[in-house]
Amino acid sequence: MPDIPNFVQESATVVQNKPVSQGVYLLRLESPQIAQAIQPAQFVQILTDPGLSPFLRRPFSALRVEENAFDIIYGVIGPGTERMQEANIGDTLNVSGPLGQPFTPPKSKRIL
Secondary structure, eight states: OOOOTTOEEEEEEEEEEEEEETTEEEEEEEOHHHHHHOOTTOEEEEEOOSSSSSOSOEEEEOSEEOSSEEEEEEEOOSHHHHHHHTOOTTOEEEEEEEESOOOOOOSOSOOO
8 A cells, every 4th residue: 555644445335326417426435434534635546347447446536525425426438437337335346545635725714
């Protein structure tokens, strides 16, 4: 595993995987260690298939984080996300994260 603070690689349980638009899905994954460690501007990588195709993990930013779970929104655009679309409640996906440099928003009430 990389030497990254709070980095975890684990099997996350699919809690929800529902369409929100044509070819766009909301995926909720239960992963307490990642959910409690992820910060704004960080992302996770999901292994969509333990075989060789597709070989690379898919990166996704967290849309929403709760105590033990986090949500991502993804579009079905290739073989990796097609496999994610087929994930059912109770299935597990191998997830790595959090990755990336976190961002702390300013405390000002007006950001823009």
